[in-house]
Amino acid sequence: MxxxxxxxxxxxxxxxxxxxxxxxxxxxxxxxxxxxxxxxxxxxxxxxxxxxxxxxxxxxxxxxxxxxxxxxxxxxxxxxxxxxxxxxxxxxxxxxxxxxxxxxxxxxxxxxxxxxxxxxxxxxxxxxxxxxxxxxxxxxxxxxxxxxxxxxxxxxxxxxxxxxxxxxxxxxxxxxxxxxxxxxxxxxxxxxxxxxxxxxxxxxxxxxxxxxxxxxxxxxxxxxxxxPSFSHPMIGARIDDVTNIIWDFEDNPTDFSDVGILHSVFSFIGSIKLPRGWVDDFVAAGGDLSDSLNGQDGTWNTVALGNVAETFGIDEIDIEPRTGDPAKDAYISTIFRVKRLEHLAVVDKVAVEAWITSALQAVHNIFDDLPSVVRNQLDLMVPKLLAAALALCQINSYQPARVMIEPVVLVFRDKLQGAQSSETDRLNLINALGALTIIFREANNSNDTLEEFQPASLAAEEAIELLQPLYEQDKAKHRQCLAALKVEYGLCVLAPEKRKVSALGDGKRAVKEAVELCRDIFTNNPTSWEAKLLLARALHVQVMLEPHHSDDFDRRKIAKEALDHFRDAIKMRPGPFDFRLADAIHSFAGLHIIESRSTLSEAEKIYEAASVASPGHFKEKLSEVRLWLAQFHLLRCNYEEAEGWMTKLVNGANTSDGRRYREERVFLQIISEKYKDALNSARLSEEVARVNKRANAKLLSERGYCSWMLGDQKAALCDLQKSIKMTETIRKHAYRGFDHRSFWKRHPVRGELFYDEYNNAMAWLGALQSAMGDQEAALRNGAEAVRLMRLSKACCQTEADILSGDLKLARVLVYWSATLLNAGRGQEASRSIDESIELMRSRARSDSAFKTALLMKERMLAEDGKTSEAANLELRRMRFRTKAF
Known part of the structure; x- marks a missing residue:
């Protein structure tokens, strides 16, 4: 040409x-x-x-x-x-x-x-x-x-x-x-x-x-x-692209699907009404459903996909072949596997492995059959594509599942276009859009590339808009579907870095309406576990969407109510839904909304039991919950419990996380006064932490402190000075990397610019220099440590951070008071030690710094002639088992 x-x-x-x-x-x-x-x-x-x-x-x-x-x-x-x-x-x-x-x-x-x-x-x-x-x-x-x-x-x-x-x-x-x-x-x-x-x-x-x-x-x-729209050759080619992929699921055969997501997807797909004869066409070869797929309203010629168990009379999750065709049995078993998911004991390793094996086999059989379905049996496309989407969701493959569900939405669009008055066709499109919303959202969550991101909320918005006229006509009938769609819409806007900030306001309004709808449903059905579960989910999402500080919204109260409803639903329907409870606790704890030891322990037990049956799948969340439990005990000076949880983290973590947890355990050993163990741990961890300058600086300071406590002042001085010099270099480069606004938005307690381990090292160095006779350097370093720690504490926002900031400042003030005493500034030392005791007074302490503060105050009172007050303070001090430094 x-x-x-x-x-x-x-x-x-x-x-x-x-x-x-x-x-x-x-x-x-x-x-x-x-x-x-x-x-x-x-x-x-x-x-x-x-x-x-x-x-x-x-x-x-x-x-x-x-x-x-x-x-x-x-x-x-x-x-x-x-x-x-x-x-x-x-x-x-x-x-x-x-x-x-x-x-x-x-x-x-x-x-x-x-x-x-x-x-x-x-x-x-x-x-x-x-x-x-x-x-x-x-x-x-x-x-x-x-x-x-x-x-x-x-x-x-x-x-x-x-x-x-x-x-x-x-x-x-x-x-x-x-x-x-x-x-x-x-x-x-x-x-x-x-x-x-x-x-x-x-x-x-x-x-x-x-x-x-x-x-x-x-x-x-x-x-x-x-x-019909799905007759375009490019759509068939797109489905073929997915079916022609070589699926290699054996690499991770124990990857159990997210029960909550799968249950939500099935709640929509299972409500889609198809011609009653489609099951027979599954069993028999061929068949033409065009007479039934004519948009007629009513239920006499249709059956919900989730109710086909009544037709087959199958009650087991894993069914034996009944048709003699592996592909047709795979379609059927896929539906029943999800429908019966609520009865699966996810702590039973054998049951979970059988469930996963069956799901993998169903995927292989479905994808062997699906290309011929798309090309030769377009009338059977809808039920088989729905089953294919469910099968892919069962193995956490949401991107190809989206390719399966979109043609179904396309089919229902065409049908509704030809029969605008058909309530069945409208509801089918609504439910298909609801399932697409969840699948699309999970596909986005697994995609870290912003340029390829598309808002999943569009499907939920359209479904809500389509359902609104039906809801106005019959609120009782469509209330649950509308509430579920609004909850899914709220979940779609929980990624503010990928959405306009204004979308969060729309999400909060939608979820607030969903909560009201769920309360109405629960009032009318107080014994329904599904009503409790839906209300708990709505409350969970509402808490996640609300700002951290709001005058008219008590996040802690709503979070507690959500957890109570989750617990009630689990009691009524034991099974895999305890993951919903554990995930809610996990998300609330991550936002510092829930900080109860018993609540965190509840989630830890659920994840631990599930990790036995499905190793690796819950490992990350289990580690995070255990870390929060260690921090809970650390903030309350229960160091033995904290060290126990940290040891569990070390034993159950992978190589990189295990190294990080070992580094954290060094400080726990220090404040537990296990100086020899801490010194050995620091020496071992230092060799693998050299590539991370901040971790290396932290370990140097802790090694120096342990050397000081064990009597080697020269080695301690060398390590502490190296640590401070290394951290100052890191801080200098970190400050250059951020503008002034970003600098102050960074959280000083856990941020990247003000390191609390640096403040500790400065305080330790000041006290050590004071003990070695270098008072000028000691006063300079001690004052800088107090200044930085006060700044760090002033920037704390959450209750946990404030508690942690009090403890850290109290410890630094003890070292500063000792430096002031050695320099002959007794009045300043007295005020400093009073402040330290006050910061730690409100809680039961086994902290060595607290006992040291009491000892210093006792001696000050005795020197001032206040013997009775000193005696009372001595009695308080003797209640503690730990030694003062």
């Missing part, structure tokens, strides 16, 4: 003034646009994530004027939501620049870009005509990724080269003329083929849009000319 033929073909195809009509059926080479499908100026764009937009063709890249004009027109009207279409559109300038380097690629590249721009414009016009801008499960959302692959394929085609062994005749000889011609011909054929494929795909999309959304849609409905 010559360049002239390319341009002539494009000109013939670019008849932009034509509209959809029945006469265009034979005009497969023409491209039209549907101007009726446009967005009004006052259309409200949903609140979604920010995305870097390109409003004009970039300067410095030359391109034909028609391409530039069309690009600018589309870019200016591009809605501000993250979508693969934006990535595709904004990559066109780079594509043009890349293909313009050779004459052949330039001609074909421009023709490809013209078609691609028209395709994008067509999809955007259709998207603007939909109820929710940027909605998922539309022809637009499903074709965009495939178009991106087409563009990447074209880019690879034009740089096609001969195989390596033919690239050079010899080391010094260029390609031969024959080889150049062959390579050029292959590249030309590839690019020509890709352009033809893109044209045919655009024509197929136009036929679908015309038959479903065009002015003649009502005339074409139920006729052979009507093209």
């Amino acid at each position: 010559t360049s002239g033929e390319i341009e002539d073909g494009s000109a013939h195809e670019d008849d932009s003034d034509r509209s959809f009509s029945s006469s265009d059926e034979n005009a497969t080479g023409e491209e039209e646009r549907n101007d009726a499908m446009s967005l009004s100026d006052d259309e409200v764009v949903p609140d979604c994530i920010e995305y870097k937009r390109m409003l004009n063709w970039p300067e410095g890249i030359s391109a034909p004027s028609d391409i530039v004009a069309q690009f600018n027109e589309i870019a200016a009207s591009m809605p501000p939501y993250s979508h693969p279409t934006q990535v595709m559109l904004f990559s066109i300038p780079d594509f043009v620049e890349k293909t313009s380097r050779t004459r052949l690629a330039n001609h074909y590249g421009e023709a490809f870009c013209r078609r691609m721009l028209k395709f994008i414009k067509l999809l955007l016009e259709h998207d603007r005509a939909s109820a929710t801008l940027g909605a998922h499960g539309t022809l637009h959302s499903m074709l965009s990724p495939q178009l991106m692959y087409s563009m990447e394929g074209f880019s690879n085609a034009y740089v096609y080269r001969a195989p390596v062994n033919l690239e050079y005749v010899s080391d010094s000889q260029e390609w031969s003329l024959v080889e150049r011609s062959a390579t050029r011909g292959r590249s030309q054929d590839l690019m020509d083929g890709l352009i033809s494929i893109l044209r045919s795909e655009m024509v197929a999309a136009k036929r679908i849009l015309r038959s479903n959304f065009g002015p003649e849609a009502n005339l074409l409905r139920d006729s052979e000319l009507q093209k």
